Amino acid sequence: MIRNGSELAKMRRAGKVVAEMHEATRAAAAPGVTTLQLDAVARAVLDRRGAKSNFLNYRGFPAVICTSPNDMIVHGIPGGYVLADGDIISIDCGAIVEGYHGDAAFTMAVGDAGEEARRLLEVTERSLWAGIDQLRPGNRLNEVGRAVQAVAEGAGFSVVREYVGHAIGTKMHEEPQVPNYWPGHGGPLLKSGMVFAVEPMVNAGTPETVTLDDNWSVVTADGRLSAHFEHTIAVTDDGPEVFTLP
Numbered sequence: 251m252i253r254n255g256s257e258l259a260k261m262r263r264a265g266k267v268v269a270e271m272h273e274a275t276r277a278a279a280a281p282g283v284t285t286l287q288l289d290a291v292a293r294a295v296l297d298r299r300g301a302k303s304n305f306l307n308y309r310g311f312p313a314v315i316c317t318s319p320n321d322m323i324v325h326g327i328p329g330g331y332v333l334a335d336g337d338i339i340s341i342d343c344g345a346i347v348e349g350y351h352g353d354a355a356f357t358m359a360v361g362d363a364g365e366e367a368r369r370l371l372e373v374t375e376r377s378l379w380a381g382i383d384q385l386r387p388g389n390r391l392n393e394v395g396r397a398v399q400a401v402a403e404g405a406g407f408s409v410v411r412e413y414v415g416h417a418i419g420t421k422m423h424e425e426p427q428v429p430n431y432w433p434g435h436g437g438p439l440l441k442s443g444m445v446f447a448v449e450p451m452v453n454a455g456t457p458e459t460v461t462l463d464d465n466w467s468v469v470t471a472d473g474r475l476s477a478h479f480e481h482t483i484a485v486t487d488d489g490p491e492v493f494t495l496p
């Protein structure tokens with residue numbers, strides 16, 4: 251799907267709201283704070299900006315953000331979990347402005363999370379930016395996953411296969427998918443005006459995942475740490491434009 255200038259302008263505004271949710275939740279995340287309190291902080295940003303949530307009620311999801319601590323990879327439901335010094339926490343946020351969607355995630359350390367966690371966060375974020383750099387007219391979409399995988403596996407970590415990035419626009423999840431690994435073929439040709447959410451999920455140990463009994467929370471099969479970074483990005487003639495930066 252190719253977005254025109256006015257559509258891209260709305261997506262840019264949705265992206266700014268998501269970036270503001272990131273700033274607010276990052277500032278609020280501290281030892282003793284519950285993930286439900288982080289959800290309230292994110293809701294306040296949506297209300298203040300007159301934006302809607304794309305996460306709330308998505309297949310019954312009960313919150314406006316996903317909060318996934320430590321070995322949880324993605325899709326954690328905000329609730330009574332109390333952040334502790336040494337945790338890492340992935341916070342995934344989304345917003346709709348005038349019918350157009352933004353979607354982005356980051357993972358942060360709460361206090362001192364230790365050397366492996368620090369390295370995992372750094373490598374996962376770097377893998378996202380390596381993927382983003384491939385979003386240029388004339389490239390093939392799956393060069394994104396090839397670049398993500400090279401960074402993550404080059405650092406000795408693994409890339410989750412079951413969950414992937416996606417095109418985004420008037421729905422949060424549009425086709426095609428954006429794998430975080432090389433799927434064996436180049437995929438669609440990139441054109442100016444296409445918009446994607448690129449979102450590597452990188453595990454310290456095995457790439458295998460397990461879904462918990464709440465049918466949402468996805469954790470690593472070996473209980474080791476996982477990190478998740480995501481941005482919403484447009485392909486433009488001037489290179490990738492990241493909508494979800496502050």
Ligand code: MG
Nearest residue numbers: 342353354355
């Ligand atoms: Mg997301």
Ligand code: MG
Nearest residue numbers: 353447449480
């Ligand atoms: Mg996404």
